[in-house]
Amino acid sequence: MCGIVGFTGLQAAAPMLLEGLKRLEYRGYDSAGIAVFGDGKIRTERATGRLENLCIQTQDGTAVPGACGIGHTRWATHGAPTEYNAHPHLSNDGKFAVVHNGIIENYAALREELMAHGYVFQSETDTEVVAHLLEMYYHGDLKSAVMKTVSRLEGSWALGILCADYPDRLVAVRYASPLILGIGVEENYFASDVTALIGHTRNVVYLEDGEFAELSPGKITVYDCVGAECKKTPVRVNWSMEAAEKGGYDHFMLKEIMEQPRALKAAIEPRIKGGRVVPDGIEMPQQWLEGISRIVITACGSAYHAGCVGRYVIEQLCRVPVQVEVASELRYRNPIIDEHVLVIVISQSGETADTIAAMKECKARGARTLAIVNVVNSTIAKLADDVMYTWAGPEIAVATTKGYTTQVAVLTMLAVYLADRLGRIDEAEYQKLVAGISALPERCQRSIDLNPHMDRLARKYHRHNALFFIGRNLDYAVCLEASLKLKEISYLHSEAYAAGELKHGTIALIEEGRPVVALCCHDALFDKMMANIKEVKARGAQVMGVAIEGDRRILAEADDVVFVPAADPMLLPISEVIPMQLFAYYVAKENGCDIDKPKNLAKSVTVE
Numbered sequence: 001m002c003g004i005v006g007f008t009g010l011q012a013a014a015p016m017l018l019e020g021l022k023r024l025e026y027r028g029y030d031s032a033g034i035a036v037f038g039d040g041k042i043r044t045e046r047a048t049g050r051l052e053n054l055c056i057q058t059q060d061g062t063a064v065p066g067a068c069g070i071g072h073t074r075w076a077t078h079g080a081p082t083e084y085n086a087h088p089h090l091s092n093d094g095k096f097a098v099v100h101n102g103i104i105e106n107y108a109a110l111r112e113e114l115m116a117h118g119y120v121f122q123s124e125t126d127t128e129v130v131a132h133l134l135e136m137y138y139h140g141d142l143k144s145a146v147m148k149t150v151s152r153l154e155g156s157w158a159l160g161i162l163c164a165d166y167p168d169r170l171v172a173v174r175y176a177s178p179l180i181l182g183i184g185v186e187e188n189y190f191a192s193d194v195t196a197l198i199g200h201t202r203n204v205v206y207l208e209d210g211e212f213a214e215l216s217p218g219k220i221t222v223y224d225c226v227g228a229e230c231k232k233t234p235v236r237v238n239w240s241m242e243a244a245e246k247g248g249y250d251h252f253m254l255k256e257i258m259e260q261p262r263a264l265k266a267a268i269e270p271r272i273k274g275g276r277v278v279p280d281g282i283e284m285p286q287q288w289l290e291g292i293s294r295i296v297i298t299a300c301g302s303a304y305h306a307g308c309v310g311r312y313v314i315e316q317l318c319r320v321p322v323q324v325e326v327a328s329e330l331r332y333r334n335p336i337i338d339e340h341v342l343v344i345v346i347s348q349s350g351e352t353a354d355t356i357a358a359m360k361e362c363k364a365r366g367a368r369t370l371a372i373v374n375v376v377n378s379t380i381a382k383l384a385d386d387v388m389y390t391w392a393g394p395e396i397a398v399a400t401t402k403g404y405t406t407q408v409a410v411l412t413m414l415a416v417y418l419a420d421r422l423g424r425i426d427e428a429e430y431q432k433l434v435a436g437i438s439a440l441p442e443r444c445q446r447s448i449d450l451n452p453h454m455d456r457l458a459r460k461y462h463r464h465n466a467l468f469f470i471g472r473n474l475d476y477a478v479c480l481e482a483s484l485k486l487k488e489i490s491y492l493h494s495e496a497y498a499a500g501e502l503k504h505g506t507i508a509l510i511e512e513g514r515p516v517v518a519l520c521c522h523d524a525l526f527d528k529m530m531a532n533i534k535e536v537k538a539r540g541a542q543v544m545g546v547a548i549e550g551d552r553r554i555l556a557e558a559d560d561v562v563f564v565p566a567a568d569p570m571l572l573p574i575s576e577v578i579p580m581q582l583f584a585y586y587v588a589k590e591n592g593c594d595i596d597k598p599k600n601l602a603k604s605v606t607v608e
């Protein structure tokens with residue numbers, strides 16, 4: 001996710017900005033830039049790739065004079081990770097420089113309006129509209145120009161603004177994207193998280209949504225959204241640097257689990273407009289779509305498991321046959337694929353070697369490819385005919401969490417969208433699903449609230465050397481991911497089974513005390529699951545049942561119960577997997593494992 005810093009004081013700003021950006025590197029980025037007011041004008045320096053490139057370009061900041069400036073690390077969303085898309089962005093008159101975190105959702109309309117007024121755009125970013133709006137609304141009163149500009153924006157933003165008419169002043173604006181002010185002695189700062197500040201000050205002010213602030217070396221003034229001054233009480237931060245990077249959490253994995261409501265919001269909200277699913281980046285011709293013979297989903301690891309969820313949902317809604325296959329198998333088996341097949345390729349990193357190879361194989365056979373990817377402009381995104389980004393933000397922990405749930409959310413939206421285009425979904429069901437999808441971020445928060453309960457259950461089960469996850473239909477697809485999560489970070493042996501398959505072999509492994517996690521959220525298959533639970537209990541298993549809130553039938557059989565909020569069955573996987581992520585996390589923690597960097601694993605598997 002992008003990082004923002006701002007500095008105003010008596011010493012050179014550029015080295016301070018670079019140091020702050022260095023502290024934000026862990027958030028992930030693909031380009032960086034600074035803007036500093038010096039020698040009577042704003043000067044910007046931007047570079048793609050590592051921050052090191054910007055440091056070399058500016059001689060560690062010493063080549064950029066001035067004591068007031070803003071900086072940014074960009075994680076590409078709108079537009080490729082190029083120098084011209086890197087922040088800060090300047091207004092045409094060079095008076096304003098802007099850095100931004102978040103997404104300006106109405107940027108396309110604003111861009112058209114500004115171009116009609118003669119403003120010339122230098123980048124493909126959503127952010128640049130802010131610089132031009134500031135120029136348009138500025139008539140000598142900075143505060144009023146900022147307020148007018150912000151009133152035109154839709155979406156989310158943390159903005160850092162530099163204006164050449166106010167050489168020692170910065171403006172910081174927050175709406176739905178974090179921004180923190182740092183109070184120093186004869187110098188003040190802002191940053192998108194405290195990590196960038198605590199090398200200099202531990203006294204901070206948290207801006208709330210709608211608030212903005214003016215900072216000069218000796219003063220910070222905070223205003224509410226109507227411009228009235230508001231009193232803020234500084235907070236003292238005692239975190240270590242490492243804790244600060246993790247937002248106060250012990251591990252990136254836990255931080256990323258907790259970020260899921262926000263990540264899902266970013267994946268869903270821009271794609272639901274006026275009650276319709278409006279995916280960006282899909283240009284599939286209608287006639288071709290109506291002629292497809294089947295859909296093939298290919299991916300690796302958790303992305304493959306997201307595909308398994310996708311298969312149920314797409315088949316159910318679109319009535320098109322869907323095959324899901326791990327990429328490393330598909331690529332080598334001379335697959336029967338032609339120009340009537342839609343291939344959906346799923347990858348968080350967009351760089352997984354096997355997935356890229358399988359995708360190329362399918363393309364060579366004439367298939368149309370649609371990529372569901374997190375990292376913008378990654379290889380898979382570039383190779384695909386159509387792309388749906390998951391907008392989960394950078395994922396640092398090797399074990400994916402928000403990467404997986406946003407993939408599931410995007411697949412579900414895609415299923416609804418395709419079903420509509422194929423005329424296979426009635427309006428009532430369409431509306432019901434769209435409402436359910438829109439509610440996912442809030443509903444997923446309720447699964448996250450199970451945090452202490454999952455911690456308790458992990459303490460009970462962490463000593464067992466083998467666990468089983470059983471479920472049917474979509475619950476089985478979730479079991480696959482729950483089991484992978486547990487084994488990859490806790491090193492416990494665990495397996496996922498379609499519950500109906502147990503008696504065909506696996507049940508031989510059930511013995512006294514063996515933990516079995518039974519996902520029973522599918523009402524239509526509840527009785528079948530209860531029968532399976534009875535079978536394993538009869539052989540001594542301890543059962544942790546996962547069921548829908550209020551469904552007390554599970555209490556009769558399970559030793560422990562996890563209740564998840566009710567929803568349409570097709571929307572349940574996200575609610576179900578979150579407690580399983582938490583369970584895996586706490587089991588690994590109890591067992592003293594290196595959670596963020598499990599042994600033998602890499603975040604991005606770029607070799608075969």
Ligand code: M6R
Pocket residue numbers: 300301302303304346347348349350351352355398399400401488601603604605
């Ligand atoms: O970047 P990708 O989504 O293509 O990665 C695929 C797998 O390597 C990945 O999901 C892996 O299984 C994770 N470690 C699971 O947590």
